[in-house]
Amino acid sequence: MEVENRKIVLKWFITGAPKETDMEVKEGDKIILQVPEEAKGAVLVKNLYLSCDPYMRGRMREYYESYIPPYQPGSVIEGFGVCKVIDSTDPNFTKGDLVSGMTGWEEYSLIRSTDKLRKITTTDLPLSYHLGLLGMPGFTAYAGFHEVCLPKKGDFVFVSAASGAVGQIVGQLAKLHGCYVVGSAGSKQKVELLKNKLSFDEAFNYKEESDLEATLKRYFPQGIDIYFDNVGGPMLDAALANMRVHGRIAVCGMVSQNSFSDMQGIHNLYTIVKNRVNIKGFLQSDYLHLYPKFLDCVEAYYKEGKITYIEDVSEGLESAPGALVGLFSGRNVGKQVVCVAKE
Amino acid sequence: MEVENRKIVLKWFITGAPKETDMEVKEGDKIILQVPEEAKGAVLVKNLYLSCDPYMRGRMREYYESYIPPYQPGSVIEGFGVCKVIDSTDPNFTKGDLVSGMTGWEEYSLIRSTDKLRKITTTDLPLSYHLGLLGMPGFTAYAGFHEVCLPKKGDFVFVSAASGAVGQIVGQLAKLHGCYVVGSAGSKQKVELLKNKLSFDEAFNYKEESDLEATLKRYFPQGIDIYFDNVGGPMLDAALANMRVHGRIAVCGMVSQNSFSDMQGIHNLYTIVKNRVNIKGFLQSDYLHLYPKFLDCVEAYYKEGKITYIEDVSEGLESAPGALVGLFSGRNVGKQVVCVAKE
Ligand SMILES: NC(=O)c1ccc[n+]([C@@H]2O[C@H](COP(=O)([O-])OP(=O)(O)OC[C@H]3O[C@@H](n4cnc5c(N)ncnc54)[C@H](OP(=O)(O)O)[C@@H]3O)[C@@H](O)[C@H]2O)c1
Numbered sequence: 001m002e003v004e005n006r007k008i009v010l011k012w013f014i015t016g017a018p019k020e021t022d023m024e025v026k027e028g029d030k031i032i033l034q035v036p037e038e039a040k041g042a043v044l045v046k047n048l049y050l051s052c053d054p055y056m057r058g059r060m061r062e063y064y065e066s067y068i069p070p071y072q073p074g075s076v077i078e079g080f081g082v083c084k085v086i087d088s089t090d091p092n093f094t095k096g097d098l099v100s101g102m103t104g105w106e107e108y109s110l111i112r113s114t115d116k117l118r119k120i121t122t123t124d125l126p127l128s129y130h131l132g133l134l135g136m137p138g139f140t141a142y143a144g145f146h147e148v149c150l151p152k153k154g155d156f157v158f159v160s161a162a163s164g165a166v167g168q169i170v171g172q173l174a175k176l177h178g179c180y181v182v183g184s185a186g187s188k189q190k191v192e193l194l195k196n197k198l199s200f201d202e203a204f205n206y207k208e209e210s211d212l213e214a215t216l217k218r219y220f221p222q223g224i225d226i227y228f229d230n231v232g233g234p235m236l237d238a239a240l241a242n243m244r245v246h247g248r249i250a251v252c253g254m255v256s257q258n259s260f261s262d263m264q265g266i267h268n269l270y271t272i273v274k275n276r277v278n279i280k281g282f283l284q285s286d287y288l289h290l291y292p293k294f295l296d297c298v299e300a301y302y303k304e305g306k307i308t309y310i311e312d313v314s315e316g317l318e319s320a321p322g323a324l325v326g327l328f329s330g331r332n333v334g335k336q337v338v339c340v341a342k343e
Numbered sequence: 344m345e346v347e348n349r350k351i352v353l354k355w356f357i358t359g360a361p362k363e364t365d366m367e368v369k370e371g372d373k374i375i376l377q378v379p380e381e382a383k384g385a386v387l388v389k390n391l392y393l394s395c396d397p398y399m400r401g402r403m404r405e406y407y408e409s410y411i412p413p414y415q416p417g418s419v420i421e422g423f424g425v426c427k428v429i430d431s432t433d434p435n436f437t438k439g440d441l442v443s444g445m446t447g448w449e450e451y452s453l454i455r456s457t458d459k460l461r462k463i464t465t466t467d468l469p470l471s472y473h474l475g476l477l478g479m480p481g482f483t484a485y486a487g488f489h490e491v492c493l494p495k496k497g498d499f500v501f502v503s504a505a506s507g508a509v510g511q512i513v514g515q516l517a518k519l520h521g522c523y524v525v526g527s528a529g530s531k532q533k534v535e536l537l538k539n540k541l542s543f544d545e546a547f548n549y550k551e552e553s554d555l556e557a558t559l560k561r562y563f564p565q566g567i568d569i570y571f572d573n574v575g576g577p578m579l580d581a582a583l584a585n586m587r588v589h590g591r592i593a594v595c596g597m598v599s600q601n602s603f604s605d606m607q608g609i610h611n612l613y614t615i616v617k618n619r620v621n622i623k624g625f626l627q628s629d630y631l632h633l634y635p636k637f638l639d640c641v642e643a644y645y646k647e648g649k650i651t652y653i654e655d656v657s658e659g660l661e662s663a664p665g666a667l668v669g670l671f672s673g674r675n676v677g678k679q680v681v682c683v684a685k686e
Pocket residue numbers: 053054055136137140161162163164165166167184185186187190230231251252253254255256257282283284285327328329330331332334335336616
């Protein structure tokens with residue numbers, strides 16, 4: 001059966017933050033809902049949920065030295081998704097299976113390398129959670145917090161972009177670990193969520209603060225043991241000035257920095273000598289051996305009501321460019337996903 | 344017996360780099376060459392060699408949040424020294440003993456807290472080496488390289504201020520560990536020493552380079568595994584852009600940064616995420632349990648001719664302010680010491 005297959009394509013390489021006009025909906029392409037003859041071990045899927053993640057901005061640049069190659073202008077954007085298998089020539093998957101993994105920003109995708117696809121077996125949690133709580137961002141929080149931050153009970157923990165896909169889990173894991181946790185976020189609504197729904201001890205709106213160094217001193221009069229950095233830039237600088245002796249900074253991402261050529265300077269690095277601070281950049285993909293342990297842990301927490309998850313679901317494939325762009329101005333409240341089809 | 348005791352005193356707190364005029368020789372003070380009645384467990388010493396170390400600049404500032412308190416204007420400057428015991432009320436020391444430890448920048452000092460004084464037993468190495476190769480800088484190199492850099496055979500190692508007190512030992516230890524080692528220094532003479540006397544594989548004069556990022560790419564086409572950072576600032580920034588995956592940066596000091604209020608911005612920190620780089624500030628004093636092991640190791644290397652040490656000895660107490668100031672413009676060639684008296 002041949003059907004129409006709408007796609008989101010990148011129009012050109014970008015330099016700064018992505019704009020909606022850097023992408024477009026491409027109509028009119030057709031696809032046969034069957035794995036072609038020549039494709040061995042492939043699956044054809046219907047895309048149900050697509051994930052918007054900050055790293056995708058990096059793939060929109062003409063930059064080949066990354067751990068992941070750039071998108072190609074004119075081609076469909078790739079990202080994590082939750083999909084339903086329609087046809088398969090891979091014995092591990094059969095029609096009707098639900099899977100999560102790398103797919104295209106389109107209605108149907110032919111996935112030729114199936115080795116990283118995960119079959120979804122637990123269906124008592126929302127399907128889209130496989131892009132957030134149970135997916136890459138949740139795993140990033142888990143591995144980053146436990147393996148990179150090396151937390152101890154009673155540690156003073158600071159999380160930036162705290163209401164986001166990764167941050168909200170870091171904060172909750174830290175609370176479950178017996179830490180004192182403060183988060184920063186970019187709106188009053190997010191601050192309320194952090195305090196009332198996501199069990200942070202304190203939270204503040206960084207956009208209303210004029211001196212971040214002083215703000216952090218107010219929230220951490222004794223200093224910070226662990227800073228889980230999602231944003232880089234001025235917040236990282238302010239945290240550096242507030243780190244305790246033997247403090248640890250896990251640098252997860254620098255969402256505040258939109259271009260390599262225009263990075264804001266960090267001025268407080270000198271503090272790391274006197275306070276013997278450890279700053280470690282990490283990628284979740286280095287820890288994938290821990291994924292089964294993570295799933296067990298987080299699913300159990302969720303079912304026991306010890307962890308909650310906030311999502312921002314935008315409706316329709318055509319809403320995907322706007323949803324992605326919104327990450328870089330903080331429009332999303334919680335994990336940003338796009339619902340392409342319900343099933 | 345009462346004798347004159349000339350001293351070097353700090354005149355006032357400084358803000359930028361120290362100048363000779365920030366210190367003065369104070370003549371006319373007298374001292375009785377005997378531990379006073381009331382002082383239990385003290386020693387009176389004659390100062391033979393005094394050490395000039397970059398951390399002393401930090402003690403000339405009115406800044407109390409450091410691991411070490413500031414000097415007091417009008418009072419004698421303190422620092423590491425090699426001294427001869429003249430009188431003692433501490434049963435662990437007797438007249439004639441040679442010791443190293445914290446003393447005053449003066450001819451004779453009464454040392455009331457003797458617990459950190461080390462007795463010098465090996466006298467077949469130059470006495471002044473207890474301020475360098477066998478002293479705090481040597482130990483800093485040893486602990487920083489082995490405990491913080493976690494070197495592996497074949498690692499590509501970069502050392503800044505490489506001909507200095509710490510740097511020259513880091514480089515030689517790295518070579519003995521089977522690493523490839525490049526050093527930077529601030530003059531042609533220093534570069535020659537690095538290559539011809541201190542067994543570095545390569546060395547360059549950073550003052551002659553206009554684009555440090557490109558310079559490091561030239562010396563490390565495959566990237567840097569370990570950067571032992573003595574200087575901070577633009578060199579740290581350039582190294583960040585050249586780090587390999589899982590690279591390590593040991594931040595030992597930031598001698599290029601003369602004031603807290605005017606730190607140069609670091610712009611390349613984003614690389615630490617994609618390359619999973621670890622940046623660790625450290626203080627040698629956290630590793631003192633390794634001191635005996637260090638002494639055994641380095642003394643043996645020296646006696647076997649596997650390690651060498653370059654000193655810059657300035658003559659006379661009155662030369663001390665100039666010698667200290669010279670550290671911040673790179674006037675010293677090797678470890679800067681001041682000879683106050685031969686014995
Ligand atoms: N290392 C890894 O393996 C790995 C894996 C996944 C994600 N990450 C990184 O983790 C970070 C968080 O990702 P996420 O998926 O959880 O995204 P997210 O937090 O759900 O969305 C991005 C958020 O960043 C904040 N933000 C945007 N521009 C900002 C700016 N200029 N200054 C400060 N905050 C800004 C916004 O929140 P506010 O309204 O609070 O400003 C926005 O909601 C990103 O840096 C991402 O690249 C790393």
